[in-house]
Amino acid sequence: MTVGVSLFGGEMGKREKQKQRQERRNRGRGSFSYLQEDQDIDDTPRISPSGEEAVDDSNEEQEEDDADDDEATINHENQSHDMPSKFLLYQQSVQSPKGDISYLQKFFLMYVGGRIALHLQEDFCGTAFLSTEWLRSDSRRTAVGLDLDDEALNWCMENNIPSLGADGFSRISLFHGNVLQPLQSKLVNTDPQKLVSNISLAQNEENMQAGMPESDDLTGSVVQDDTFTKTYITLPGRDIVCAFNYSCCCLHKRADLVLYFKHARDALSTKGGIFVMDLYGGTSSEDKLRLQRRFHNFTYVWEQAEFDIIQRKTRISLHFHLKKEQRKLRHAFSYSWRLWTLPEIRDCLEEAGFRSVHFWVRDMPDSTEIMKTEGFGAGKNVKYEEATTFQQQDSWNAYIVGVA
Structure with a gap:
């Protein structure tokens, strides 16, 4: 069913006032977590959403059921x-x-200390938004990104890295590949000659090639030459390796999780470093759930399928309802996840060789209250705190820190 003009037209004056009030009160993050609230430390997005509202989705849920038959509904494969x-x-x-x-x-300061963290590796990096933000505030910083989605990596090359300025490309290395086989991943670059001559991270002089013609093509691409795999490109040891947006839930087998953690540990500096991932949970995470957040120009929808208690698996789909175009981008991103528990993650990290594991947890607002409440004020000032015990809640989020 098409989202009609009446929904956004007749209510525009009222909604605009609500949006302006919401902007002043709630400049927070729109998180991958369906319940994530504003973090307490310097958390203003560089690409700032205009404001967020809780949305009563009783009508839109029926619209979602009918959306597949609507000409105004598009899937990500045929996005115009x-x-x-x-x-x-x-x-x-x-x-x-x-x-x-x-x-x-x-x-890093708490568990390693003694130096400033300069070298970051972002696994499951997607568009490497975190990595580019990492580089922005200190010219000494470097970043490595690894992801299987070459479309996302190329989008980063065209849109995120250029915003860093002239030296942006020289401080970041993006690799296309599997986190379970990182040494076989291949470098993404605009031009192989620029790669060799400009990237200050590459220390292996044998890989430098001369006399290659310069390319005017600014589109990122995966370098096909095997000399540009991670095996043959020497990078400084990472101070921090991270895997955010619950990406480790994409790994369904315990053996794969341990293998990935070993690769993450191997990438860390011999002087010491940390691996950090995030995880969500709570009673609402093991049930069918659909929540929305309304931004200025679109509505973000988190859809969680039924939860398999034996395999601990669910499917997460992210949809975007575009107000101006009056269209819906359904299943823009879709994931099959195994929802790991905190003890399982700790055991796997210890098996992978990390000397200590720390949990930083925060309670999140109740999912049923969020669906009935306008705005997201509840829990905004709640901080992540290190915990050794934590009672089950409707919803929680956690950072897990492995120290090497």
């Missing part, structure tokens, strides 16, 4: 060129890298 990029929508509604970086710095 005049539509906003699904990657931009994701960054605006899901990610808030400043808050994550603030906690990464805090964890």
Whole structure:
């Protein structure tokens, strides 16, 4: 069913006033977590959402059921060129890298210390939004990103890295590949000659090639030459390796989780470093759930399918309802997840060789209250705190820190 003009037209004056009030009260993050609230440390997104409201989805739920038959509903496979990029929508509604970086710095100082963390690796990086934000505040910083989605990596090359200025490309290395086989991942770059001559991270002089013609093509691409796999490119040891947006839930087998943690540990500096991932849970995480957040130009929808208690698996789909175009981008992102428990993650990290594991947890607002409450004021000032015990709640989020 098409979202009619009457829904957004007759109510525009009222909604605009609500939006302006909400902007003043709630400049927070639109998180990948369906219940994530504003973090307490420097968490203003660089691409700032205009404001968020809780949405009564009783009518839109029926619209979602009928959406597949509607001409105004589009899937990500046939997204038209005049539509906003699904990657931009994701960054605006899901990610808030400043808050994550603030906690990464805090964890590094607490558990390693003795030096400033300069070298970051972002696994499951997508558009490497976190990595580019990491580079922005200190010219000495470097970043490595790894992801299987070459479309997201190329979008980063075209949209995120250029915003860093002239030296942006020289301080970041993006790799296309599997986190379970990181050494076989291949470098993404605009031009191989620029790669060799400009990237200050590459220390292996044998890989430098001369006399290659310069390319005018600014589109990122995966370098096919095997000399540009991670095996042959020497990078400084990472101070911090992170895997956010609950990406470790994409790994369904315990053996794969342990293997990935070993690769993360191997990437860390011999002087010491940390691996940080996030996880969500609570009683609402093991049930069918659909929640929305309304931004200025679109509505972000988190849809959680039924939960399999034996395999501990569910499917998460992210949809975007575009107000201006009056269209819906359904299943823009879809994931099959195994929802790991905190003790399972701790055991796997210890098996992978991390010398200590720390949990930083925060209680999140009740999902049923959020669906009935306008705004997201509850829990805004609740901080993540280190915990050794934590009673089950409707919803919680956690940072898990492995120290090497």
